[in-house]
Amino acid sequence: MPLAPRPALFLDRDGVLNEDPGYVHRWEDFRWIPGAREAVAAFNAAGWWVFVVTNQSGVGRGYYTEADVVALHDQMSRSLAEIGGRIDAYYYCPHHPEAADETYRHPDPPDRKPNPGMLLKAMADWPVDVARSIMVGDKPGDMEAGERAGVRGLKFEGGDLMAFLSGELTPA
Template sequence: MLNKDTGYLFRPADLIWIEGAREAVNAINDAGHLAFVVTNQSGIARGLYQESDVRRLHAWMAEEFAASGARIDRFEYCPHHPDGVVERYRRTCPRRKPGPGMITDLAAQYDVDLSRSFLVGDKDSDLEAAHRAGIAGYLFEGGNLCAFVKSLLSRHPA
């Protein structure tokens, strides 16, 4: 949760950063944690945009972070939705939050210690996904994301 939820985001021009987002990722990097983004992208299943649009957005975001000295180690997204209009993506998927699949897949691929991991989200489904994956979840309700993340890093040493 690095940007404001403007609904079905897939164009870089429509992204509105949350205050302190880049600095928060930098703080995570400096603390020795891996930084992952896990995002539901039901707009794909709904036929509003393509997976290539999401990959392009994530590549642009990675460049923006790199320009400020921060790094996202991996972007993960789930394009599925049980009510999707695009048949290929119409299904219930364990990777779709509140399912834990994206988190557990990343943990396995990167040999992540879940006891030292945490997720910051802006929805109850984010926190449920974290809980179901066995990691701490924290609800960010506004303000400066970097200050919020720094307050969590002391509880979760790398």
């Protein structure tokens, strides 16, 4: 029996879920934004899908590997589980137009925000109620990716993520 569509909370990672000093790829350098774990758990409890959609050009630039990205996401999931939260799926784009590794070089990567590829993949993989979904990011490219995918964008400019999203929390 197919799952019923639910609204999705699409979250950029660096600058929304965690502090962004640049190219975070090791757990020892990862710092949760205040209220981030609580926001994820609250939207889970309300029945929303929660997805991370993150540009990770550091892979293409040779700063770290895709295995590093996956390991960090695994550790994030373990940390979220401690408070009853979960990310339903992580989507990341290692590509960049100027990637040092040509494997990751593309003139306009379809998954790299502001392109909507990661959001569209999540919508293809999961039954998403697009009209009720939200894209939360800290950069104009995040807002553009959401808009191009038909998802309302909310620009997070810092502070407590749970407080920022509390007015959006409705039952799925």
